[in-house]
Amino acid sequence: MLKDERYRITIKLKVNGEEKMVDIRTADTLLYVLREKLGLTGAKPGCLNGDCGACTVGINQRPMKSCLMLAAETEEKEIMTIEGLKSSPMQKAFIEHFAFQCGYCTSGFIMNAHLLSKHHPSGSDDIIKEWLASNICRCTGYKEIEDAVKSVLHFSERE
Amino acid sequence: MISFDFEYYKPATVSEAVALFQELENQGKQPRYYAGGTEVLTLGRLGLFVTHAVIDIKNTPEFQQTDANEDWMIFGAGVTLTELEDKNLFPLLSKSASEVADHTARNKITLGGNICGHIFYREAVLPLLLADSQLAVAGPAGTNIYSIHDLFNRRLQLKNGELLVQVFVETKYAALPYMSIKERQQWDTGYPLVTIAALKTEGTIRVAFSGVCSFPFRSAEIEEMLNHKETPLEARIQTALEYIPAPILNDGEGSDRYRKFVIKNLLFDIFTELGGT
């Protein structure tokens, strides 16, 4: 007899505009549930510790590290993953500016940068730095990412 | 991956949460309050603690409230660090908060979590120490208000089951000259090597430290030394260092001697800038 009933729950998640019922452990992170239960593998496990940003998704229009959230916390919240972004300006910009190489950090970066562009459509150098320092890219030197993000933010030199 | 199992609760009010904690404690479930939950997840995955019941308190109204009136600024312990920054009621607090972890993580880390958490930097507490804040703590016997100086000694001395609900800071502190410098081992990211927050009030400069010892602190002796205007600044700083309340950290971020060097420079910069010379 397994004492599982209190540790396993069914929750309703709103992901990319769709409602999904999933059976989870209460201890499951949102990242784990997105990937292993919903097959949305765009968000990546880079550290499972909130340090690298590869798992970044949008929660109620804010970037969040899905490895730092319990799936159970996210009922009634609007979850947006990279799979929910269709032909966004940020995705196009990343392609045009060669802003990725291995691509593993890219989902997280695009989610963060996309939401940045919504919150601060003409963000300054400092704001961009503040937001984007949340994600590590090991392949590029960040220059192409800078160019891609600034191209979307209609950046103009402030200082 | 948290390998242990726990029950997940979402009480609607603080009193419900506190009562629930007692009940679960009595059942031997080692309950934990869950605000931002970043430590529950990152320390839990390494097995550094175990819990079998998690009480998610984020949504309780008192916990979320953040506003200011003529006399007081009220910060709910459940407010995230980015919400603090955005509302910017108390610029020094916003500044200190804005250097913790990274921006996306700060969308999750709460004020209460940063102050009460296991990770010992607790940089958000520095402005609260400087501003002689009041803390509302809920417990089995109800909610009480304490001066931060009576309750915070290296860490917030809460009894098991008690919960920090709100922080009150007199509005006058928001307008005072301040500085907050976080120096890291290298460049702009990472844990603090030394963080010093400072506030100038009535001609005196108050200072609070994180990253120097294994706990954040504010020291009356240090402030007295540093504000002794008759003595040259460098000598004041030299003497003040002797009052650091515990051995200076010597770890991967930096050695104790180097930290001393950094502290001296930062204090010099702060006192020069804020005009304590």
Add this chain to the structure above:
Amino acid sequence: MDVIGKSVIRKDALEKVTGTARYTNDYMFKGSLHAKIVVSPYAHARIQAIDVQAASTIPGVHAVVTGEHLPLTGEGVRDRRPLAFEKVRYHGEAVVLVVAENPALAERAASAVHIQYEPLPVVHSPSAAIEPNSPLVHENMHTYKHDETVYPEPGSNVANRVKIRKGNMEEGWRKSELVVEETFSLSPSDHAAMETRSAAAEILPNGVVKITTSSQAPFMVKKLISEYFGIEAGKVVVETPLVGGGYGGKAAVQLELLAYLASKAVGGRLVRILNTREEDMLTSPVHIGLDAKIKLGCSKEGILQAADILYLFDSGAYADKGTDLSKAAAADCTGPYRLEHIFCDSLCVYTNHPYASPFRGFSHSELLFAFERTMDILAKKADIDPLEFREKNAILPGDTTPTQVRLTSSSVGNLPECIRRLKRLIRWEEGQRMVHENGLITAKGISCVWKTSTIETNAGSGVILTFNPDGSVNLMSGVIELGTGTKTVLAQILAEKLQMRVERIHVRMEVDTQTTPEHWKTVASRGTFMAGRAVLEAAEDVINQLKKIASCIFRASEEDIEIKNEKVFLRDEPETSLKFKEIVYGYKYPNGNAIGGQIIGRGNYILRGMTYLDKETGAGRPGPEWTVAAEGVEVEYNPRTYRYRIVKAISVIDIGTVLNEKMARGQVMGAMSMGLSFAGRETFWFDSNGRILNPQLRKYRPLRYGEHPEYVVDFVHTPQLDAAYGARGVGEHGLLGMPASLGNSLTAAAETELNQLPLIPELIWRMKEGNTDDFV
């Protein structure tokens, strides 16, 4: 040229920005089991007892595996059991493997394994390891099998010693009017690829072993699993999809062995294993460390005469690729200079640190830190400008390398031109060190770098081309797509050769060892060169077949036939033509007769003329060419706080031909970023027991957005004549000179010799204020 040089959008771009790109752990196999490793908490200890009783009896745990009956593995020396046996030799070493229904259970079971250890004295550094009374990491070295060209020294901690004996040292020192001698040191660090290592394994009833792994070397995985476990090579099939960064760390074979053992322990069921970040940093192999001593002499005029070099590589607990690393370092042991008299001992040394794997640059950024810092010190002694000093000694066609290869203008790039351009780009005429009014100091540091590859002498690469009914082409190459974009570049090479649009070439990103032709390993900046040549040969093969079929149909000689824009036509009568799609599956005559059949293009390239290095002198040809570069860094330094900002980083590389402009620049900038991050901040923090205190990305810190400098990249164009379109590979070179340039710039800024990495402010403070106590 139509497509060579153009910044063609990468073939995997859309997948990667939409989250549809799949990496190893993204393949969700229903019903698979999960494995978890139990690791050693000690850097050196005897294993007294392993109690798996509690773990094995947890419901849902299928197997618990220990190291007793496992073979010794390892590439240079077979010194390593996949799970430790009798002894653990590094903090994080895998000791027990648990296989369970799901990851949480596997973890719980792993925590329930109890191991008793007896700690042993720790060997903390390669310098300590070669002290006469040092504890031995491998007492049984004399029983280990090893590669023929590896020279272990049983009874010591030396797993390999590679010698360079070039010229006549007596003469060299005699001619050296000025001599300097310096020591340098850097600890092991990590690759920190964003994708941690991941593997899955299953064994089919017919004995076929199927592995999926995030690897730079699936063909090596196949070879080694076959060798280590006695399985027919044809019965090992390894698949690698897109890889989330490797930088050399995924060229070593380690996690795959555990996946295989896990599957074997559960009767061949599919088992998945994913490294946590901590495991990826500790358990899986790391970026090698180095203690170096260099003695360098030159004439009064600044002409280099002699070098006496000792490289002690911190290969960690096991030799594996460390022996090759020490060999590669010997081959290019000096910087890119004309030097007749060289004495070098390059050692692969055992310590109780995590063991080493290749790191982008394959020992070059490490040895060049030591050598290029020494060059600056000698230049100073000779009172000659550091860049001029490099220019005077720059290696040229006709000169010989440390292994006595005589270089040609094809096999070595134009270093003097790189230096000239660097001088301009770094604005060297402004001065190396400038103090500003506000007290801040701008300082510049430079270095010259070179690299050849030291890989198997028979390394090769193959390509297969097939067609689609619409005339488009499928390109299959064993090169892994781990971010370099080589797969896209191969498509460009093919498009150029076949004179067709690159959009019409479909590149298969995934590699599987059964159906994809082998590319030795995706390492060493040799992807473009070797696979590029294979592509060209396959393209020629296709062209021949197309012409042959067309000549029947046109009733013309093959010599009169041309190919362009997916058409085959008579050169002097272009209206007589056929579209690709009409003949790539054979041609059907009006009456129904068919000829030709599907065209399958086949090409391969094998390295030509590579030799082993002579055991006593090191003479030999380890690689096909030497790519050279001149690099520099500009810092803004605060003399009061010793803190600094990297303002600018510059690389001028002789690339031969740029195949894809934006991708090439991206590779170089990314490499520069990695080099600066390594030099400025990355290292493992070891405690007094040899344990690592920072196996997480919050304490082990790669460069972040906002910390990056302005990058300047320039290319010189001296073609490598035996490469496709003259192009040299540049995956690593941006990195190679960064540590040395940063060290040289900060030395100039702080006016103190800085000979250690990482170059953190505390190091500068210690050197300036005379605080030489060890810190944790």
